[in-house]
Each structure stands twice: as structure tokens, then as C-alpha cells.
Amino acid sequence: MNAPTGLDPASISERIQSEVQRAIMRSIKGVEYFSTSGPALGSTPKDVLHTRGTMNLYHYRPLANEIYRVPVLIVMATTNRGYILDMVPGMSFIEFLLKRGYDVYMLDWTPPRPEEKGLRMEDYVLDFIPDCVRHVQEDSGEQQVSVIGYCFGGVLSLLYGSIFNNGPMKNLICFTTPIDFREMKLFSNFADRRYFDVDQLVDSVGNMPPEMILSSFEMLRPVSRTVSQIQLWENIWNDEYVKSYRMFDRWATDILPLAGEYFRSITKDLMWDNKLYNGTMTVGGRKADIADIKVPILHAVAEHDHIVPYEAARHLIPRVASTDKEEVMLKGGHVSLVAGPNAVKRLWPKLDSWLSGRSI
Amino acid sequence: MADKKSSDPFALWQQMIGEMEKGINAFANQTMASPEFSRVLNRAGGLTAGAQKQFADFMEKYLQAMNLPSRAQMVGIAERLQSIEGQLSEIKATLHKMNSGAQQGAQVGILRPPRTRRPPGEPT
16 A cells, blocks of 8 residues: 655645535535436337236337347346336447347336235246247247346246247347356355245245345345445536436335245245256256257356356356357446446447347 | 545545445455354344234234225235236237237338348348
8 A cells, every 4th residue: 555645735725626516516416316306217118018917028119120030038037127128228228239120028027916926936937938938929920039038037048948948949148147056155145944934934924025135135235335325425416427326226226026936936946955056957847957958048247246156157158058158257247247338338249249140 | 647546535535435345245244154144134034024924913803803804805806906907908919919910011111120130241
């Protein structure tokens, strides 16, 4: 550490002046912050193609005059809202795909209702995803579909691809998808089978409350939220910073509850028995081994992912049977990999260059 | 540039906050990785869930005594509503399909661009 040397009184005076100006702006903008709502998110024009309980299938209206033959179905993580991939114009992954000529569909989730607490893993893998794929086929008139899964949406896509390994999935893209759940060390410890009675919890609460899920995410970095609020206050004079903060903060805290039975299965099969990694996973009595996946596959992982560390994700590409397969590690974290300025210049162009040639 | 940054008290403050965040997070993660932490956390969680269940049972009896619908009855109504919503959805989808079928001749090529795109740089 170097000691501060060569203090220039003129530059200190300038800096103090600018800090005083910022302090004034903070007071003005601070009032504005609390009296206005954040930017409208998820506004790329779309049609609701199909809804059934917690499941929603959207079709985004094409923005190119000529599109690729193979449509793209995005499968969102069941804990999060899909608008992370459709923030605001210029920062929307969906808009990017549409402008690059893809026909885009999204399987997004709404909070499961109390009466949906009995939804099981097989409802998601053997019913919701195939149902959406069928609707995409009907709507697009194409038999083949490329699937993009984000985080746990990637796990669901892998399970689907393992079971339906003779089509209609043409390409599979996973973002930050865990395979070895033991390597998600803190989650593993929170769900330690010696102390965590998942049956009692699910039987008591029905669906897993979003507050509980949010707490477990926040516990991974317990002071980061406080620090980000301090940083917000420091930068509240900066409209762009505030806009970005509001978008990501809203999304990060907008967590969905999880259907009780589905959560029970995630805990027992994936967290406790690590069945996806061990190749012993079954869904509705059907074997779901990722070694049976043969389609071209791209796995994008983040260098500083604190939710799905690389150790948990790295087994995907070596395990699948595909000959056309690639893992790409990019700078960023679990969220900045897919959204924000980092994603705009890293992941999105990479995905386009990989998928375009495979979408004809 | 580096000298200027190291002598700027505001930059130093931000750097200190960043370092502090990393340090506390790392320390907390270390603590939370212990089996003891899991035991305490889940004990507290279990107690909360148990209390919630007892409270829910009590509320159910209370509502019955007050001649108000119970949660189970409301869920029953919600299920019926959901089934009606599902049927409406199907009717909408059928109407949409019929409508797009009727307009197909007139609007083809306007609503759906041709699926003939090739990757940039590839001969067409």
C-alpha cells in the first residue's frame, strides 16, 4: 500500500467543490428517487401465446425483415422473472435477438398459487416444457426448436433434453447451469439433510415463500445489499447509475415462490443425492441422464458467479454426448453475465455467432 | 494517474468500502459453511415453520366459529376459477387460430417475416 503522497491543494479544492455539488444533487435526486417509480421493464412487444397456471408462453414480435428458420424458446429459472432478459431498449437480450433475426419465445413463470403446491418436477419437465415446445411448433410452423435455459431454467432444459433426446430440440444453450450441487457449498450447507427437514417445511408452508428464497440468496453475500445502498446514495446524482440500480434491484428482489413438491424434489434429488451429477436422475419414472444429450450445446459460465460457481457448472460439457459442444467462460457474475453492459459486449455477440449458423 | 487516485480521499473511501465488503462477505461465508451454522439456522427455521402451522390451524378453527370461509374453501373456489380461466384460454387460442387462418391470405409476409435468413458473411 502506498501512502497518499503529493497532495495538490488545487485539485483537493476542485474535488471538494464537486462533492458539494453532488451533495446538493443527492438531496434533489433523493427526493425524486422516492417519488418516482423505476423504468418500465419487459416492454418489448409480445403476445401471450399460452397460459396455464404458473406457466406463461410469450411470443415476441419479430423486429427483422427476414428471420432464421429455427425458432428459439427461452426457459426462465423458476425462481426469477423473465424480464431480466428484457430490461429496457438497448439493454434487452430479447430485443438483441429479435434485431439479429431470431424468432423468440419465452417460457416465463408467475407465482404458483396455493393450489399448485403439488406441482412436481415431472410437471415442469414432462408437461410444461413439451407443451410450450408444441405451441412453438404450431405457431412457427417449424418442427425444430432451439432452447436457451438460464440458471435453473438450464437444469429443466437439460432434463427435458435428456429425456426427449430424439428431438425436437435442435440446439441447447445453457447459461450458468449447475450440475454438481455439492459444489454450491453454502446452499448445500443450508440444506444439510441432518438438520434441514424439507418434509416438515413443505408440509407446513405449501409453496416455498419468496422471502425464504431471497434470504438464502442474500445470505451468500450478506453485506452486499447494504454496500449497494451506500453506493446508490453516493451515485444518486447520476441518472444512468440510478436507472441501472433500480432495474437490477427490482429484479433481484422480485423472487417467485416455488411449488412445494417441486422444491422437495430439488432438495432431495439434486441437493442431497446430487442425482444430476451422478447420472441417476429420473423424472416421472423416466431416466434423465445428461450423457444422453446429443444436440449442439453451448454453456456460458461466469468467472465470478457466487450463486453457481464454476466448480458446480464445469461438468456439463464433458458429460454430454454431443460432438458439437462448447463451454465459454466470460467475465462477470451470475446476473451480469446475461444482462447489463457486460453482457451486451460479451455474451450476446458470442451467442449470436454460435447460434446463427445453427439456426438455418 | 495511480498517484492521483491514491491521494484522493473519496477514491480511498470507496476502495475501503469495497475491501470491507469483500472481507465481511468472505468471513461470513466461512462461518456459514460450518455444520453448526446449518444446525442453528434450520432449528430456527423449523421453529418458525412449526409456529406458522399451529397458527394456521388455529385460524381455521377461528374462521369456522365466525362463520367465515376457511382457507381450504377459498382454495377450492380458486381452483374452480383456475379451471374456468384455463377453459377461457383455450377458447381464446382457438379463436386466435381461426382468426389468423381467415387472415392468412391477406397478411402473410406482414405478420411473419420469411424464415430464410442466413448468417452474415455466408453466401445466400
